[in-house]
Amino acid sequence: MHCPLCGQLMRRNGFRKKPVTIKILSIGGKTTVLKIKKQQYLCPPSTDCPTRVTRVAQIQGVKFACRIANSVKYHIVQELSDNESMRTIASHHNVSVNTVERQLEGLDDTFKPNRNWLPATIAFDDFKSGKFAQSNMSMILMNPQNHRTIDIIQSRNSRFMRGYFLSHYSKKARWSVKIVVVDLFEPYRNLIHDLFPKAIIVADHFHVVVQAYRALQSARLKVMKEYGPNTHEYRALKHYWKLLMAKKSQLDYLHYYSRRNFRYAWLSNQEVVNRLLSFSPDLRAAYEYYQDLITAIDQRSQALLNQLIKRRDLPITLRRVKRTLRKHRQEIIASFYTRLTNGPIEGANNKIKVIKRTVYGYRNFFISGLEFSFH
Ligand SMILES: [Zn+2]
Incomplete structure (x- = not known):
């Protein structure tokens, strides 16, 4: 080590009495620490350098006054992007949860x-x-x-x-x-x-379709209620509800199966849907509306959307959907042109949900919880 004042090579001056313990990455799955005796240095007073200067060797790869090696911290930061709780990460590296939290706080600027x-x-x-x-x-x-x-x-x-x-x-x-x-x-x-x-x-497609989806579901439940439980119609509507929600164009009309709900008649999915719709005109109206809305959005068809907004003699639940469509018409049409949706957000939301389950709920909104709380 060179003297910080005169620049000359310093003289070795024994070791610090107490060795320092540094946590490093575990080796072979075992917690590993380094016990380091620190070399001391001395620059005795001379004409070039009148005062007595003493220094202690620094350890490479460890921050001053810190007992955890930088490599451990980097690993913690890497692991923070995995779906793991801070507690798990802390136990992997044999450090406290606070240490893990501090690493995340250190990234604050990047967020x-x-x-x-x-x-x-x-x-x-x-x-x-x-x-x-x-x-x-x-x-x-x-x-x-x-x-x-x-x-x-x-x-x-x-x-x-x-x-x-x-x-x-x-x-x-x-x-x-x-x-x-x-x-x-x-x-x-x-x-x-x-x-x-x-x-x-731009109105998000998903949220537009959800309106009609709910209207169709409630229409189905209403018909079921009208027929009452233990009726053939009730059971059929309960059993085959997914076929009603599926895209009409994707309904299978080639394969026939024996259907228990229809006295073991051999029917394709498309025929099952036709039979379900024959139970109630309101159900049919809701079904057609829902399917047309999906088609309008799929094909980005302004004409079909306008036609849906103008459609008359609809059951009450659909009138509400129609009103929403009319109110947001420009926004829906904008989505046809821009081809933008909230789809990417749904992905992020899923990730949030998965992490939340892994960590048994988030403890606080901010990493430090210091910034401010909502009131
Ligand atoms: Zn000196």
């Missing part, structure tokens, strides 16, 4: 969104997060084009979201957003117009 930038296209959707938000629901903000998560927003509450966007992104960033993909939740519309004045809204 922080850039204040002055947002992609031209953003998408958001809610997911069940836990007790962090009033409604137990948080928001995931994503770039649907490269499928990258931009940020997780603690609450889906409109006021909270407004505060979040205003405090996290500059006006320039917000004004550069051209497209927002979102579900059909009404209160977001005003929010989006205020926050992203240059953006058009």
Whole structure:
């Protein structure tokens, strides 16, 4: 070691009395530590260097005053991207859970969104997060084009979201957003117009179809109730409900099977559906509406969508669906052109769910829990 004052080679001056213990990566599955005796150095006073200078050797690959080798920390960071709890990672490396948490906190800067930038296209959707938000629901903000998560927003509450966007992104960033993909939740519309004045809204396909899906399900249940349990119609509608929800164009009409619910008649799936629909005109109407909506979206057909919005003499549940379609017509048509959906978010939501199960629920919203809590 060279003297930091005069630059001359220092003299060795014995060892530190107590060896230091450094945790390193385990070897052969066994916890491994290094016991290191530290060399001391001395630069005795001379004409070049009038004061007495002493130093202690540094250990390569270990941060000053830290007892855990850097390589262990890197491994922890790598493992954090796996679907494991912090407790598991801590036990793998024989360190405390706090140490693992600190590594994650050290990555904080890489998670922080850039204040002055947002992609031209953003998408958001809610997911069940836990007790962090009033409604137990948080928001995931994503770039649907490269499928990258931009940020997780603690609450889906409109006021909270407004505060979040205003405090996290500059006006320039917000004004550069051209497209927002979102579900059909009404209160977001005003929010989006205020926050992203240059953006058009694209309604997510999934959420559009869900409306008609629910209407069809409730129509089916209503018919079942009307016939009452222990009737042939009730059992058939209960047993074959999946065939009603399947895409009409994909129904099998080639293979025949003996159907217990229809006195062992040999019927194809398509014929089963035809028989089910003959039970009730309302059910048939709901079925046709649902199927036409799927087709309209599949084929990106504006004409068919318009026709659905104009359709008359619908049962009450479908009238509600029709109203939603009419209200969001422009947004649905925009989705035909942009070909954007919230699909990537569904993937992220699944991942969130899986991790949540592995770790038995998230303990806090932020890594440190220090930033602020929702009230
Ligand atoms: Zn010196």
